[in-house]
Each structure stands twice: as C-alpha cells, then as structure tokens.
Amino acid sequence: MTDIIDGNAVAADVRDGLGDAIDTLADADVTPSLATVLMSDDPASETYVSMKQDDCEEVGIDAIDIELDPDAPAEELYDTIDDLNDDPEVDGILVQMPVPDHVDDRAVLRRIDPLKDVDGFHPENVGRLVAGNARYKPCTPHGVQKLLAAADVETDGADAVVVGRSDIVGKPMANLFVQKDEYGNATTTVCHSRTEDLAAKTRAADIVVAAAGVPEMIDGDMLSEGVTVVDVGINRVDADTEKGYELVGDVEYESAKEKAGAITPVPGGVGPMTRAMLLWNTVKAASLQHDVPVDLP
Template identity: 75%
Template sequence: MTEVIDGNAVAAGIREGVADCVDALTGADVKPGLATVLMSADPASETYVSMKQRDCEEVGIEGIHVEVDPDAPAEELYATVDELNDDPSVHGVLVQLPLPEHVDKREVVRRIDPAKDVDAFHPENVGRLVAGDPRFKPCTPHGVQRLLEATGVDPEGKEAVVVGRSDIVGKPMANLLFGRDEGGNATTTVCHSRTDDLAEHTRRADVVVAAAGVPEFITGDMLSEGAVVVDVGVNRVERDGDSTLVGDVEFESAERKASAITPVPGGVGPMTRAMLLYNTVKAAALDADVDVPLP
C-alpha cells in the first residue's frame, strides 16, 4: 500500500524541536529574531509573509516585519536590508519574492549578510553548499531531505532524479542528494525543459523530486514500480469552475505506482516553513556561539 507522506506531521515535530532550541537560547540570553521584508501588494506574498510571522510567534522566535512601497526606488529596499544586517536583534533576513520589475533580485540577495541569509540564496552560502560545507541548507531542499528521512528512505546508492533546475530548489536539491553527508550519496540526474525523453530518466529512478512548476506533468506511467515521489510543485488550476491546488505530479496515477508520495497541499510546503525556523535558530546559535541541539 502506498504511503502518503504527511508533511504537516513531520513539520510539527521539527517546530517542537525549534521551540526547545528557542528556550535553550533564551536561557543563554539570546532571543532569535527573523525579519521578513515585503515589497509587493500581491495577496499571495502577503499571505506567505503572515504565515511565516505566525510560525515565529508559535515557536517563540521574535518576528520583525518591514514593508517597502512596491513603487519605491530599489535603493529603499537595499537600505532596509542594510539596516537589518546591522541590527544585532535580527538573526535571519528574508526578502519575500517576487520583487517589482525595477528591483534587481540578485543585488538584493547579495546584500543580505550571509550569516543572516536563512534562505541560503547568497552566493557565499550557495558556494559553501556546493563545496560540501553548508552554513545553512536551502529550506525546501532541506525539507525534502527531512521528509525522506522521516519516511525511512536513505538515498545512498539509489538512483535519484530531480526534475527542474531552479536556483531555489532543483540545483541545491541535486547537490544535497549526491553530496557525501547523511541524506545524500545518491546517483543523481537533473532533468529540465530541454531533456530528451524525460520518462526514460524518471522510470529508472528510485527517488523522483518534481520541481518544475508544470501542473501534473509527471504521471504514473513515467515512474518505476515502488518509486518514492516528492512533489515540490504548487500550481493553481481551474477545474470544473473551481480553483484548486495541484502539484507537478498527477497524484492518482502516481500513487498507484509509488511506494511513498507527498500530497499537494500538505507535503513539502509545511516543511519549507519549518526549515526556515530551523535556519533562524541555527543562525542565532552561531552568532552567539551557543551550542544547542538542533532538531
């Protein structure tokens, strides 16, 4: 019988561990702080930020929220990031994407202090990940790793296929899967929009991570019997006159072939938010040079 992996349950366990870390840090006179910066009037972005702030409140992290007018010059956002970098009460800085067209996203990422870059997007943190010495692991790929661990799936020696090559998910996910650390050591293939015969690659995989942003394009006939399928995609589609969320995997057909599969919603999404909290308490512990057991 196929296991439907409960991301909400795994994330809840991590949040409990984060709360314990916050208590330990508070006992050492350290209050972890996460700053979220919003430069958008997009309702989805506003919702994401409010959820992250709520998560902080639930585990005891100090949440700081800053809004920048979407029509303001890019320099105003840069100045906001600089101020947060200099604020000792802030241990993590997250600038919510997407940004207005007149703002250079790469410049914003480069301005965040790498020691406060809890998204792990700064070039220094990307380089450290590739070199096998990560300060922080990117939240979504790390969340996928933890889901596999919770499901009892060890990628070592297995064939893994990552579908998608984005800087946020695909590339770091591949690095984690073939890296030498625990949760890695898989033989890893990265597929993308230019891959010839995608199904040829996915059918030989023991683990498939779908992160291409295309609704339900991986179907059951593209999978091997007993594969573990992690669906990172979140796509809103219209169906029978209603709006609904679907992943990059067509769930019903994939569930018939997979040994374990993540749902959408309720799979990877909660893990991304949990690992952001994890990175924030790790940043606070590193900054204060306090040794606390991370969950």
C-alpha cells in the first residue's frame, strides 16, 4: 500500500502546535504580526494573500494587509518596506511575488529587514541556511521536511534527488538535505534543465522532490519501487471540467503512485505546508524580536 502523505492534516497539526508558542508570547504581552504587501492585480496573487491573511487570523496572528497600485513607482514599494522595517508592531514582512516588471525583485528581497524576512530569502538568511545556522528556513522546503517527518521517511544516508534549482525551492531544499542535522544527512543530487538522463538519476533515488514547474514531467517509469515522492509542482492545465482546467503536479500521479512507497498529492500535499510554515516563521520572528523564548512544533 502506498502511503498518501496528507499535507492538509500535517499542516493542521503544525497550526495547532503553534498555539502554545502564541500563548507564551501573549503572556509577555506580544501578539505576532505579519504584514503582507501586494503590488499586483493578478487574481492568483490576490487569492494567495487572502488565504495567508485567513491563516493568520485562524491561529491568532495579527494580519496587516497592504495593497499598492501595480503601476506605482518602485520607490513606493521600497518606502513601504522601509516603514514596515521600522515599525516595532510588525514582526514579519511578506511581499507577494511576482512584483511588476518595473520593480527589481532582488532589490525588494534585500530591502526587507533580515529579522522580519519570514520567507527566508534575504541574502543574509540564505547565507545562514547554507552555513547550517538557519534563522528562517524557506517555507516550502521546511514544509517538505515536516511532511517527510510525519511520514517517518528516513533521510539519514538516503539518496535524495531534487528536480529543479530555483532560489525558492530547489536550492534551499538541497541545502537542507545535505545539512548535518535532523531530516538532513542525505546524499543529494540537484537536477535541472541541463541534466542528462534525468530518469537515471530519479530511478537511483530513495527520495525525489519534484520542483521544476513542468506538468507531469516525472512518471512511474522514472522511479524505483518504494521511493518517496514529494511533488512541489502545481500547474494549471486545460481539462474538460467546469472551470476548463485542472491542477496537476510535476509528477504523473497515477503511475508514480504504483511505484512509490509514499507520495504527496496535488493539490493537498505540499501547498498547505507552505502556508503553515509561514505562520511558523512569523511566530519565530516575534519570539526573536521580542526576546521571548518559545517552543515551536
């Protein structure tokens, strides 16, 4: 029997587990707060921000919603970030990506105070992650670690293949796998668009994390028996449905499920964990900035 790793259930456990830490902060008269900044009229981005706001309210985190005109000068976004950096009532800052073309996204990431960078993308936080002393782990790779732990998947000594080398998922995921740490210690291969014979790499893996953004690029023929498959991809493809599309991962689920010992579905796998770990990072940010130690789940 293949273990279907339920991201919704694991994410709910993480959110529930944050309750004690939030209560500890409340005893010190601290309420964690997250500011989300949206500079886009893209419906998907608007939905993502709304969901994050709802998540905050559900667990007791103050949600600060800031929306900027997508046609406004880049300086308006930079000034907004500066104001949030200086505001002691704001613990975490998340600028929803993508930003408009006239805004330098890397400048945005550098602008955020590293202590308030709950995405974990500021160069200082990236450096700390690579050095093995992470302040905030990027939400999606951290969520993958939590899913593997919940499914009792052993990473110590395992051969892990990460398909994709993005700054958001692929690179930090590989760095977490190789760390001399819990849920690390894996022998890790990073595959990408220039990799030759991808199937040979994935067939040799004990754990495959698919994060390339290519619909159903990995199928069962590319996997070994008993492999753990974590599908980070979420792709909209045309389909004969009421909406005219369906969401699929980077893995062809039905054939992969026949080979896998454990697998995450799409949707309902990694996605809920990304949101849960944002809350986790926000609570940690409040703990660090207000010097109130907490136990995190």
